[in-house]
Amino acid sequence: MSEQPPAHPHPAYPVGLRLTGRRVVVLGGGQVAQRRLPWLITAGADITLVSPSATPSVEAMVTAGELRWERRRYEEGDLEGAWYVVVASSDSEANDRASAEAERLRVWCVRSDDADAATALTPATGRSAGVTVAVLSTDVHGRDPRRSAAVRDAVVEGLRDGTITARQHRTRAPGVALVGGGPGDPDLITVKGRRLLAEADVVIADRLGPRDLLDELPPHVEVIDAAKIPYGRFMAQEAINQALIEHAKAGKAVVRLKGGDPFVFGRGMEEAEALAAAGIPCTVVPGISSSISVPGAAGIPVTHRGVAHEFTVVSGHVAPDDERSLVDWAALARLRGTLVILMGVDKIGAIARALMDHGRDGTTPVALVQEGTTAAQRRVDATLATVAETVAAEDVRPPAVIVVGEVVAVAGRPAADPAVNLQ
Numbered sequence: 001m002s003e004q005p006p007a008h009p010h011p012a013y014p015v016g017l018r019l020t021g022r023r024v025v026v027l028g029g030g031q032v033a034q035r036r037l038p039w040l041i042t043a044g045a046d047i048t049l050v051s052p053s054a055t056p057s058v059e060a061m062v063t064a065g066e067l068r069w070e071r072r073r074y075e076e077g078d079l080e081g082a083w084y085v086v087v088a089s090s091d092s093e094a095n096d097r098a099s100a101e102a103e104r105l106r107v108w109c110v111r112s113d114d115a116d117a118a119t120a121l122t123p124a125t126g127r128s129a130g131v132t133v134a135v136l137s138t139d140v141h142g143r144d145p146r147r148s149a150a151v152r153d154a155v156v157e158g159l160r161d162g163t164i165t166a167r168q169h170r171t172r173a174p175g176v177a178l179v180g181g182g183p184g185d186p187d188l189i190t191v192k193g194r195r196l197l198a199e200a201d202v203v204i205a206d207r208l209g210p211r212d213l214l215d216e217l218p219p220h221v222e223v224i225d226a227a228k229i230p231y232g233r234f235m236a237q238e239a240i241n242q243a244l245i246e247h248a249k250a251g252k253a254v255v256r257l258k259g260g261d262p263f264v265f266g267r268g269m270e271e272a273e274a275l276a277a278a279g280i281p282c283t284v285v286p287g288i289s290s291s292i293s294v295p296g297a298a299g300i301p302v303t304h305r306g307v308a309h310e311f312t313v314v315s316g317h318v319a320p321d322d323e324r325s326l327v328d329w330a331a332l333a334r335l336r337g338t339l340v341i342l343m344g345v346d347k348i349g350a351i352a353r354a355l356m357d358h359g360r361d362g363t364t365p366v367a368l369v370q371e372g373t374t375a376a377q378r379r380v381d382a383t384l385a386t387v388a389e390t391v392a393a394e395d396v397r398p399p400a401v402i403v404v405g406e407v408v409a410v411a412g413r414p415a416a417d418p419a420v421n422l423q
């Protein structure tokens, strides 16, 4: 049996289309359109959808004004003035006619139902780190879209998690990124944070946060422990600000890696202001705050239907009777919801007493979660009345998140969905 000659004897030619304001016609409003439309919208195309029906997501794009919808079947002439056509309807006869019109008008046309009949191919596409990754199979004997998607996934994933470090050359500006590193588990940093870390020349890190990630940095990256920056006549925070400014002024890409979120008891704004005053560009990358994630990792939801409709995050680093305290403990004691206390281990006795003195019941459940999301995580339960002695007896130490409220008891109940894995 002789082998069939390939439908197209040459590989497709890759290209990037500039579609801003240019007419693009999409035939069919189903799943394929739903997948293709967001990229066309991002590219600024002037999109007309021709289709008797559309998925709810496609309809939502129409409602948002991102495209026009002609609610009908394809008609000859629909492609007039188009630069690009996506044929993706379930009506094969309409697809053939539209494809023939595109050929006649010399408009590039992709077809979801018959790639061989198409004049253009949609690559497997992904975006990260300021680049678009587009993968086309070059095998003229047959396309392999799954392989293209797998290559795309591998490259995008690598760029996101920093295992592929393609440094930016033209657009990489020196400056500082204030990166929230999450509560400690290295998998809980954001994709953007991880990428910036992989591109850094200098990393100034706190004691809390995903310290394991620092081991993965290439040897040329200078890692500075913020706690060890000498501060001489400066306060510690001013010395850190100064170090950030000096490294950035030396043209380095600096990452200030902080635990949790930079703006939750993280002094992130002080650093951002110091950088702004010095004229240094600063990017803030939010992080997963321990205030929500650490209770969650220990099986405690900070809200729960029918139990708590609010949660309040408060610092316990100064005692309630300390004149420097900015917290209205009497008001907090009147709340029925969840109280999440950070930096409160040392002062928990005084805090519990203040809450009870102002009316919160001594039987209110309390949980302390120490070193949450790390291998050393541990949870200790008590009540407001017993928490001080429990902390001493169990030798609970910082860092710990303290949760006060009925949500602590919810966690003791069997999970509604056994598939929910909390760790």
Ligand SMILES: C[S@@+](CC[C@H](N)C(=O)[O-])C[C@H]1O[C@@H](n2cnc3c(N)ncnc32)[C@H](O)[C@@H]1O
Pocket (backbone or CB within 6 Å): 183, 184, 208, 209, 259, 260, 261, 262, 263, 264, 265, 266, 288, 289, 290, 291, 294, 341, 342, 343, 344, 369, 370, 371, 372, 373, 374, 398, 399, 400, 401, 402
């Ligand atoms: C200076 S605050 C920084 C909070 C951080 N910016 C955030 O959003 O999570 C430090 C406090 O956060 C809490 N904390 C941070 N990471 C923690 C962890 N992995 N386990 C328990 N508590 C943690 C502790 O209460 C600790 O004393």
